Every structure is written in structure tokens, then in C-alpha cells.
Amino acid sequence: MPLRVYNTLTGDKQPFEPLTPGKVGMYVCGVTVYDDCHLGHARCYVSFDVIRRYLIRRGYDVTHVQNFTDIDDKIIQRAAERGEDPLTLAREYEKRYFEVFDRLGVRRADRYPRATEEIEGMIALIGRLIEKNHAYPSDGDVYFSTSSFAGYGKLSKRTPESMMAGARVEISEKKRDPLDFALWKKSKPGEPSWPSPWGDGRPGWHIECSVMSGKYLGDTLDIHGGGQDLIFPHHENEIAQSEAASGKPFVRYFLHNGFVTVDGEKMSKSLGNFRTLEELYRQVDPMILRFFILSTHYRSPLTFTAKKLQDAEAGLSRLREGRRHLTELLKLKISSGSDVEPGLAEWPAAVQAEFEDAMDDDFNTAEAIGAIFRMLSRVNQIYDRRAREGTVPAELSGALKKIAAWIEVTAADVLGVSLNAAPAPAGDSGEIEKLLAGRDAARKEKRYADADRIRDEIARLGYQIQDTPLGPRAVKKSVLT
């Protein structure tokens, strides 16, 4: 089955065919580094991380570029408020970006270009646009002339008339047309600035992505991603700049993730209803957040509530328990029995096909997770019986080995969801083991009061005892309230 992706340009799912067979150039719009990242950012970067991982899994040679916008109005403003240098502030938040996303299991991109390090390229591109009459200088600013580009509006499906009707466009006397947008902005005294043929200034927001994507991935990108709020104006403007300059299609597939909403509203900086990732990490294992995000298709709206996070925690825990059962089954002695579950021979391949079909369908992680759960349900049934028996027939063991290898590939490598429970705090585990052994001894001697007291003691340390067919064990308790 071919991989199909939903392309915002065409508004439907299309077979995925990169420009160069076997190679994928992927550019994802990064963050403006002036504040901490929140769940909305997490959704975007986790989604594209999984998309990238799956493409790699499918054998593509993927080059992933993600920028940092390290110069813009908000950064300048924030820096001024704090009496800090804008670039110092930007570097600080860049560092924090990596801290939170590393913990979320987001693999690092191949390259993270910064706007301030690509000014030269931007000036060159702006110059080319002026030469081609797609842009014009005006009192130290430079604007892109949207009416000079026939395809303007093709991504967001708007016509110039409808955009005017909104009457929310910024009216400026410097612009020839209200729909024109800035490529270069004249700097005010005291602001960071770079020399240019049009005077000292700094780049507009959109130009950096056109320049950096072109420089590192070529004129035509296979995939360009970002949140749905970037469709207009950001990506629309990027198309205009890049295609007006190169004359080639800018992007083959535009992919956009849906929003995170809170109390029925978009989670965003301006509404002040965001939860930063750092805050959330204090309450939940980052893997729970990742699992929560992947439980919904990346294009659907995702509503954040504490209840849903709890559901996600329970779900992830079930996933981890199932994997543990699988591991324990593989440790059992092999028996010579021939009494095995029917359909074992086809099982591993069938499970794999279900997962891949789901992912091939526009990276449907919700369905793919469903496939994993269906598989684990069967593992659990087998576990229920065989753990009691204490042995597994060779044929069953063979199938389980394949399943175990497969779940590592899908869950860990593709979805990036670690199936290992959060590690015990250092020094904790020895203590727990001792208590567990003490309780077990007490139970064997029928000193139940002692056993129960030790159980409470273990609970106080944050662990829960499970009496399983294979003996007692302690697992870390939820920290969610």
C-alpha cells in the first residue's frame, strides 16, 4: 500500500512521491525563541517527529531542517523588558527548547538554522525579488508585491478580494497595496540591525524560511510542515517569495497539524491559557504527554483536559504492562507441547500490516496505537494462561519473539514512545526490593499484619505492589492527581 498524505495545497490525500525517489527534504517551521514552549508546540513537533521517523522506517533518506526565529518584534520587546540583549535572550530560549523536547523524545533535526545567521541570503533573495519586480523598497522598508504573484492565495484558498473584505489587513502608507507584506523592516534606534542596500534594518518574518529552506533543501521541498495557524499568512507568503524568485514549485506537500484547545479555545500565547511543557513535566512523565498527543490524529483538534491526561496515563500504563507480559512470557521455559493458539503463523505479519496500513494513511497514529492494543490484548490472553502453566510451546515462543521485536520497532522507533516505565529514583530500587522480599516472607509465614504494614511502607515510597502469577513486584505509582 502506498503512503498517502493530506496536502493542504490540494485539500485531499495524495500518494506521497518525493521529488527525488528515496530522498525526502522536510522543513518544519520552528519557534520564535522569546518564551517557553507549551503543549501546542509539543503537538506540532511530536507530530512531525513521528512523520519523520515513519518516513525513515519506510526507507526514505530524510533531511529534516527546522529553524529558530531569533530576531523579531516579540524578542526585542521581551529583551527590552528584561534589560537583556535580544540575542542572549534568544539563545537562552533555544537552550530551553532543546531541554523540553529532548525529554519528549523528539529527535533532533539535521540542522537548525538561525535567522540572524542567514541575513546575507535574505538580502540576496530580496534583491532578486526587486529585480524581478516582485518587490519594492519604500522608505527603508521593502515589501513584496502580492499582486505581482498570480498564485497568491492558493494555499489558504483566498482571493485578494476576500482578503480585503476582512478589513483586518494592516493599512500602511508605505505599502502600495494593503495585502503586501514586509520583506525588510527599517530599524528604529537602539534595535538590532544589519546593513542592507535599503538601509539598516532587519528581515521580515516570512523571508527567513524561504531562504533557509532553499539553502539547505533546494528550491522545491518535499514536505513543509507547521501548525494550521501558519497557513495564512506565513506559508502563503513563503510560497509567494520562493516561487516568484525561483520560478519552481516551492513545496510538494504542505502538512499542517491541528490545534491544541483548552476550554474550547485555542491554546496560545496571546490568550494566556497555555501550559508550558516544564509545568506539565512536573505532573506527568513526558511520555504520557507524547502518548496523549499521538492518541489523536495530527490534523484533528486536540482538547487538553486533566481527565484526558489521566486517560492517557492509564492507556500508556496498559501498553507498558502488555509489553512486560510479553517479556515475561519470553523468559518462560520452552515446553514440547503442541497445544498452541490458532493462527500463530500469520499473526506477526498481520499485526505489522495493520500498523503500517494505519501509518500509510496520512500517519494515523491513533489507529496505529489501536493496532498495538489489539495485539497486546492477545498477548495478555496468552499470558493469562501460560504464566500459570509456567512454560510456553516452542511455536508460540517463536511467534512471541517476532511480536516482541516488532513492538520495539513500532512503539519505540516509530512512535517514539518508550515502553519502559519511568526509572526508579536512584538508590530507591534496592530499598524497594528489600521491602518486597520482607513482605513476601511475612506472607509465607502468614504474618499478614506485618505484610500489610510493609505494603503501606512501599506505598509511601510511591510504589504499588502487584501480586502476579510470577510473583510480587513493585511499580511506580501515578503522580497525577
Added chain:
RNA sequence: GGCGGCGUACCCAAGAGGCCCAAGGGAGCGGUCUGCAAAACCGCGAUUCACCGGUUCAAAUCCGGUCGCCGCCUCCA
């Protein structure tokens, strides 16, 4: 006003014409296990997909309309 999207069980969420009298997760209920309890595991659970019409042999899935919700059109992932 223009554009885009959404509405599936108590909650969440897959599903883009027949495999659907609709996955999967959470909660609930019943059961297994257990010294007890918990956990874990197993089982049950929508004849129905916001509503009304239409197309079709066949629709949650396509078309039209109605209602409700959200997003973009201004910085935003």
C-alpha cells in the same frame, strides 16, 4: 463578511460507499487471581454515527439544507 474544519457510546477517539448491527483507550459493571485488598488480566458495552432530505442495489462515509462548536483572515505550532 470571506475561507477552512468539526459534531461517532458516560468521557476520549479511529473510521473517507459494501470487510461497520462501527477499532482502540478511559470510566462503569460482571468475573479470574489473591490471606485480604489493590494491581493485573478476561468478559460485557453504540442495530447506531448532531438533525432533515437526496443520490445509490448499498452511506457514519457522497450531495443539499438546518442546528451547534472551533480555527484562520493580526503575533501565534
